[in-house]
Amino acid sequence: MAFWIILPISLSAVSFIGCWTVYGLALRFHHVCSLSNWEYSNSCLTNETGSCCTGHNIPTISGSGTNFPENSLFSATINGASFLFVVFSIFHHAHIVKKCSVHSLLSKCAMVFGCIAGVGAFVAGNCNPAELMFLHNLGAALSFVCICFYTVLLTFLTSRCMLTGLERALYPIRIVFSSIQVILTILYCIFFSQKEFYYRHISAIFEWTLSMNLELFELSYAVEFYFFSSAMLSVLLSNRDEESTIILS
Template sequence: MGFWIILPISLSGVSFIGCWTVYGLALRFHHICSLSNWEYSDSCVPNDTGSCCTKNQIPTISGSGTNFPENSLFSASINGASFLFVVFSIFHHAHILKSNVHAFISKCAMVFGCLAGVGAFIAGNCNPGKLMFLHNLGAALSFVCICFYTVLLTFLTSRCKLTGLECFLYPIRIVFSSIQSTLTILYCIFFSQKEVYYRHISAIFEWTLSMNLELFELSYAVEFYFFSSAMLSVLLSNRDEESTIILS
């Protein structure tokens, strides 16, 4: 039964290790500037050692994975995390269905989770240096859907007794979902600004959002400790019931 705890841990681990490794490589090859850097220039001399930063080197997550060689690892990390996020969303929905409460809200949450995974997949495979529109579209879809997803899952935590530890998990997830929603709004506001100072702040918000989501996902190790493969049969039986209703 405790085997399934590996799913939220793997999801959080792949996202954290992958993104920060990409950031480290991009920083090492001077493709981006450090998050602690606040000084930008319009241009740098050709043989500069890397201490000079331009407005094209703002350390966003996607900016870290734009150039070779870190772009391949970036796509691989996002693809892995997107797949695991979709699986996480479906499996958690199966767990909710097993309790026979708030099935509709859980289904809505699953849809948002799957859309967030699809958006991240699009953003990860459309290099912002070449396919900026598709990359931004995928990223926007992912950010917005993740907000709805975390809010709905937090609501379900207060309504579904899956572990008996909801009295501890619920307030923690309220904090995570509140941070996710608030920082997403602020991120969008600052990202749309032309001033480099505000865009650098948006980059910090973006990394904070990523870490906040990873902690939110990690908190579901408690639910998945009580998950069993038999719960997946609920999805299949529910689909059979819907098919029977449609045919009749």
């Protein structure tokens, strides 16, 4: 059963290693500013592109993956992370249904938010903001909002469903993670909408913090997946069979 802890660990690792590698490449080729660089200008001389920052190279996660060659790795990272996140959402729902069926409806709502968040991230990762800005922003907004609902619902389920026997320790930790996710998402949206480079740079820092916070939140579910069994997936199939029988009758 311990084999299944690979899923949340892989999800966190792919997101963390992939995104920070993309940022490192973008920084190496002067496609984005350093997160520690707070000096911005409306224009830069050609020979100052390595140290001068403008509003076109603010180091957001998506901004780091806009240009070649790092854009290919960015799309691959987002695609892999989105797929794993959807699988994570479905498998965790199966665990809830098997061990705590009384909250299966709430778990299903969480699963839907998780799947929509994965689809939104997939759209954002495959729509280059330099060419498809509207679709990229739509996918990113959908992902950010749904992840907030997802983390809150999963945190609530932690307090209601005894899956591991360690919920007393996990619940307060996840309250912190979900609270940070919601608060920083709101602050990120406020600062990102500002025109001043200083505030948009702050929003970039919030975005990276949100990414790392979500990765830690996902990693905490290695505990649940230690107790996960592939036999639990049969619960989802049996539920579909029951629904089909009801419809036919």
